[in-house]
Amino acid sequence: MRLILAATALSLTFAGVAFAQQPVPPGEQPVEPYVQSNANAGATPMRDKAVLEAFHGKEGIARITSDLVDRNIADPRIKDIFATADVVRLKRTLSEQFCYILAGPASDGGCDYTGKDMSATHQYQGITPRDFNILVENLQKAMDKEGVPFAAQNKLLAKLAPMSRQVIERR
Amino acid sequence: MAAVAATLAFGSGAVQAAEAEPGGKLLLTGGVSALEGGGGGGVATWALIGGNETSRGVGGSVHATYVNVPDYELRSAGVTLGLFDRVELSLARQDFDTGATGAKLGLGQGFTFKQTVAGVKVRLIGDAVYDQDTWLPQVAVGAQFKQNDQPAIVRAVGAQDDTGIDYYAAATKVLLDRSLVVSGAVRLTKANQTGLLGFGGDKHDRYGAQFEGSAGWLVSKRLLVGAEYRTKPDNLGFAKEDDWADVFVAYAFSKTLSVTAAYADLGDIATFRNQRGLYVSLQAGF
Ligand code: HEM
Numbered sequence: 503m504r505l506i507l508a509a510t511a512l513s514l515t516f517a518g519v520a521f522a523q524q525p526v527p528p529g530e531q532p533v534e535p536y537v538q539s540n541a542n543a544g545a546t547p548m549r550d551k552a553v554l555e556a557f558h559g560k561e562g563i564a565r566i567t568s569d570l571v572d573r574n575i576a577d578p579r580i581k582d583i584f585a586t587a588d589v590v591r592l593k594r595t596l597s598e599q600f601c602y603i604l605a606g607p608a609s610d611g612g613c614d615y616t617g618k619d620m621s622a623t624h625q626y627q628g629i630t631p632r633d634f635n636i637l638v639e640n641l642q643k644a645m646d647k648e649g650v651p652f653a654a655q656n657k658l659l660a661k662l663a664p665m666s667r668q669v670i671e672r673r
Numbered sequence: 674m675a676a677v678a679a680t681l682a683f684g685s686g687a688v689q690a691a692e693a694e695p696g697g698k699l700l701l702t703g704g705v706s707a708l709e710g711g712g713g714g715g716v717a718t719w720a721l722i723g724g725n726e727t728s729r730g731v732g733g734s735v736h737a738t739y740v741n742v743p744d745y746e747l748r749s750a751g752v753t754l755g756l757f758d759r760v761e762l763s764l765a766r767q768d769f770d771t772g773a774t775g776a777k778l779g780l781g782q783g784f785t786f787k788q789t790v791a792g793v794k795v796r797l798i799g800d801a802v803y804d805q806d807t808w809l810p811q812v813a814v815g816a817q818f819k820q821n822d823q824p825a826i827v828r829a830v831g832a833q834d835d836t837g838i839d840y841y842a843a844a845t846k847v848l849l850d851r852s853l854v855v856s857g858a859v860r861l862t863k864a865n866q867t868g869l870l871g872f873g874g875d876k877h878d879r880y881g882a883q884f885e886g887s888a889g890w891l892v893s894k895r896l897l898v899g900a901e902y903r904t905k906p907d908n909l910g911f912a913k914e915d916d917w918a919d920v921f922v923a924y925a926f927s928k929t930l931s932v933t934a935a936y937a938d939l940g941d942i943a944t945f946r947n948q949r950g951l952y953v954s955l956q957a958g959f
Contacts, residue, residue, distance in 0.1 A: 631727035631758075642894065652893050653852050660849035664806040673728050 529590040542619040547606040556654035567597040569644040620668035706736030710751040710765030717885040720813035720845040724755030734958035742948035746770040761794040787822040810846035819868040832871025852891040874908025915940020
């Protein structure tokens with residue numbers, strides 16, 4: 503497995519020559535180059551002003567995603583999966599992703615998602631349906647803490663739920 | 674009445690507090706226990722697989738239900754087993770207590786019909802919760818094997834049989850972006866009052882298609898309110914059988930314990946008119 507990963511990484515590095523190396527944001531680990539695109543977010547934007555307001559805008563989204571990551575890395579049920587994760591990068595990309603889904607791209611006043619796509623990101627993590635649901639629970643708690651009304655929470659969850667197909671590996 | 678254990682939304686399901694807990698299904702996604710056993714609403718059947726386990730485990734639930742209408746009492750208790758979120762096995766015992774009405778019907782004070790229902794349900798396609806990017810519902814088919822313990826009396830009122838098998842197909846969808854749960858089922862049945870008065874009758878003795886529908890609104894993680902409707906056959910000459918309807922509230926105290934309370938209209942039962950009253954069901958899941 504390690505060999506295959508190393509080989510994949512190597513070939514990705516070569517492929518990466520095709521596009522410019524992205525600068526590594528402060529506090530983050532460098533990652534193998536990949537093609538950045540809002541399509542990697544795995545869902546189309548909602549463009550519902552009321553829902554965005556219910557999340558308290560970009561600041562509220564950033565608080566929720568940061569809290570979600572903190573909960574996940576402290577949750578005895580799933581923290582092992584996050585053991586080697588780049589927490590700084592995870593908070594940034596997750597916040598971009600939720601912002602893109604709730605507010606649209608940066609050109610519309612929202613955010614562009616610069617992370618990897620959901621299949622590539624979660625490959626080889628062996629995530630189960632139970633792990634997925636635990637993360638959703640933690641997200642509900644983070645949204646509760648931010649004071650997001652239940653109906654608005656469900657609108658975001660409706661966008662995330664189908665990603666289970668890419669995220670869950672062990673069915 | 675409400676199938677969902679109250680909290681829909683992802684989350685509660687089965688995941689209990691500490692470590693080493695079983696479960697892992699999202700809240701509500703096992704439904705509550707239906708009167709005839711298995712995951713569903715109170716009187717309507719859902720396509721959800723009961724219990725709190727996901728595709729990687731075996732979960733289950735137990736329920737106790739009490740229905741009090743003016744001239745009768747109905748009690749039900751049962752167990753449901755959910756296997757890998759694919760197959761559901763259920764066993765329910767129903768007691769239909771005629772109380773003082775029994776004497777008026779010539780059956781004797783407190784006469785009680787009893788029925789055992791063994792059910793099997795298989796999820797065919799779809800995931801009611803995850804598949805939010807398509808209109809495709811979760812679809813399941815199932816069968817219920819019913820045995821009434823009063824062969825002589827159900828035949829005396831016109832029923833043709835004291836055992837019967839119901840076949841059904843159910844489709845259930847959670848519309849998360851609207852916080853709604855909708856479900857429909859078609860049932861092929863000969864059962865009189867779900868089988869409590871036997872199967873087939875002097876008026877009709879053929880399988881007929883009946884409809885069950887429910888809709889619920891997820892008010893919060895713990896609370897679901899909604900309504901159900903179930904059409905019924907009308908096979909017996911001595912008394913008209915009516916459709917059933919109810920409005921319900923399902924509340925999850927915790928991931929494992931929920932209660933459903935409903936106001937149910939069971940129509941006319943065995944010549945006694947307008948049987949409306951309270952339905953209460955307690956359910957524990959794992
Ligand atoms: C719909 C649900 C989910 C979404 C939207 C999501 C989103 C993301 C995003 C945006 C990233 C960062 C991508 C990047 O670095 O380019 C990420 C990484 C990660 N996710 Fe998820 N995720 C979900 C479910 C899960 C679940 C259920 C788990 C495990 C319980 C999980 C574990 C991880 C881990 C460990 C990383 C870090 C990978 C690394 O740094 O190498 N994710 N996820």
